[in-house]
Amino acid sequence: MAKVRLVRDVLVRALAASLMVVVAGCSNLSLGGPPQQLYTLTPKSTFPDNLPTVDWQLAVDRPSSPAGLATTRIAVMRGAHAIDYYAGAQWIDDAPNMVQRLLIETFENSKAIVGVGRESVSLRSDFVLRVELREFQAEYEAGVETPKINVRINAKLVRMPQRRIIASTTVERVIAARDNKIHSIVDTFDQALGKVLRDIVVWTVTRPETEG
Numbered sequence: 001m002a003k004v005r006l007v008r009d010v011l012v013r014a015l016a017a018s019l020m021v022v023v024a025g026c027s028n029l030s031l032g033g034p035p036q037q038l039y040t041l042t043p044k045s046t047f048p049d050n051l052p053t054v055d056w057q058l059a060v061d062r063p064s065s066p067a068g069l070a071t072t073r074i075a076v077m078r079g080a081h082a083i084d085y086y087a088g089a090q091w092i093d094d095a096p097n098m099v100q101r102l103l104i105e106t107f108e109n110s111k112a113i114v115g116v117g118r119e120s121v122s123l124r125s126d127f128v129l130r131v132e133l134r135e136f137q138a139e140y141e142a143g144v145e146t147p148k149i150n151v152r153i154n155a156k157l158v159r160m161p162q163r164r165i166i167a168s169t170t171v172e173r174v175i176a177a178r179d180n181k182i183h184s185i186v187d188t189f190d191q192a193l194g195k196v197l198r199d200i201v202v203w204t205v206t207r208p209e210t211e212g
Helices: 002-027 095-110 182-206
Strands: 038-039 054-060 072-078 082-090 113-116 128-138 148-159 164-176
Touching: 038 182, 054 095, 072 182, 082 182, 095 113, 095 128, 095 182, 128 164, 128 182, 148 182, 164 182
Parallel strands: 038 082, 054 113, 054 128, 072 128
Antiparallel strands: 072 082, 128 148, 148 164
């Protein structure tokens, strides 16, 4: 009986020691940490004075993108093959959703089109704009501390209901940030994306393939 009690006491002490180790380990966990700074970009609102107006409706597809860009994190490339992300900063939405929203708002700001919206809503569109986000990152060249911002988008205009591609284009802007601070980098993203969005709107509404 004494032997059984001794074994039990040993087991109880071992269990208590284990619990103390677990509690001590938990007390060292980082619960929270500094919050991420959220950033958003803006739609374009200035266009050529001779931009025509069209009487058809357009649905804008959610952009496809490489997995490394389909995130709220702000992408960075150092060299041709490695992708990383800025610490402590992120987009307010994942990049494809953000670009889709800003592209729709840019179309609306142009006042050149009767109706435009997301393809997922019940919009009886005459055309669909298929969008691919191919580049959307800051790029650092070897030995250079200030990045260039690269935004490249491919757009395909699809006639409905035939679902036939009638035109395609790729628009790219590469702009150097003025310094290596995150606010400057985000401002440069805004400039580069704004120019790309404006060019896509102008290209879309001036397509001769949409006539007739």
